[in-house]
Amino acid sequence: MELLIVILIGVLYASGIFMLLRRSMVKLLIGLILLGNGANLLIFLLGRITKGKPPVIDDISPIFTDIYADPIPQALILTAIVITFGLQAFAIVLLKRVYVLINSDDLDDLNTPEEEDI
Template structure:
């Protein structure tokens, strides 16, 4: 199971970097999203996937016994998902505003001065 997740992480990272290198603003945003999802899976994998009890201490015990899942990677991933959703929502609104002003999706059009566009 871990090998499949490793291959999925490699696929997400490689496709995310490929999309970052494109000239389109939308593809840039998709690349950032793919890299974020790959990072979430990497954190999940590094937290050691175990099939066991949830990390809750029963009333009759004072110490948690093995096997149990580590709650820290799960909390980090949940926080990262919420932050990435806010970043993606802001980026979509920003990209729409830039597209309305520039009338182009190409990143190279953002670097040209307005005088060159008028000629």
């Protein structure tokens, strides 16, 4: 199970970085989304998937090992999801505004000076 998640994290990171290197602003946004999802899965994997082994409590201690799980990865993933959602919403609005002004989503069109339009 963990090997499958590790492969999935690698695929998400690789495809996210590949999409970030494209010229289109829509593909840039998709790359950010893929990187955010890969980071969430990485935090989930580092928090241990096995049941009954919370990393906060020592393994030798017999108290509370069956009842509690580690809340830190869950809180980190929830926070990352909220931050990623806010970033995506801002990027979508910014992308729409740039597309209305330039009529293109190519990043090279943003580098042209305004004097060439005259």
